[in-house]
Amino acid sequence: MSTNDARRIRRAHPDEAGELERLQSRSSTHWGYPPGYFDWAGDARSIPDTYVRNNPVFVLEEDGKRLGFYAFTDEDADLLLDKLFVDADEIGKGNGKLLWQHAIQTARELGRSELIVASDPNAAPFYAAMGAVPYATKPTAEPSWTLHMFRYALSR
Template identity: 80%
Template sequence: MSTSRACRIRRAEPEEAGELERLQERSSTHWGYPPGYFDWAGEARAIPAAYVRSNPVFVLEQDGKSLGFYGFTEEGDGLLLDKLFVDADEIGKGYGRLLWEHAVQTASELGRSEFIVASDPNAAPFYAAMGAVQYATKPTAEPSWTLHMFRYTVSG
């Protein structure tokens, strides 16, 4: 992992919502998705200030630059990790693992014994490597793209 300078993970601020949405869009280009590919997803890709204000959303930064972020939401009675993104230029440097480890700690601090991950098909191997277990795929409005659903048990 080439994270030579100190990184920190902090709670996101609502006024950062636009920046996080742009980071999410840049991250998607790593997998070869062209700009606008996810327009079919509508508001599912939006990150409004209310999302950041109402949910546990955390940013990984180094030298004042946001390198990635994650966010949890409530899904029924469970906790859903519905966003975990690393800036496209930073993928493969270990930042995803740092965010994942922090997310696991956050879930534990929230008193949760497990959480669900809704993953891009390209990111599915990452979640499997982190110990999450795939239990389903879910179709989307785009027939060529499915969500890969994982469950992760938080160790006590």
């Protein structure tokens, strides 16, 4: 899918996994998380090439620069929007909304009627603004940080 300007969204390649992991880390700095803050999350923050190979992962880029990405995984028969990250310098420019819209279309193409979002607490207002409905929070190994869970019904 192309966007309406020089930005485009394409399927990620497994050899980009390391760069996507670094982009994810840079994105987290936007919320003021210090370096190493997510060490408690263990492998949950890693993006190995097998993750990219085995899941729908899409990259938003402009002139060869990766601006953001998203990824779906299956969790208990649900389609989970496992990751949606925009590079810290690119937040607030409409890139998250472009990725969200593409993710919705991809979920439809996958034949799904709903998707689940596991959100950083700081990104929860974004998902609410996109029309996702909050339904739970999930504790993590870090008592001060919880996942905010959303559902989004896909219209046909």
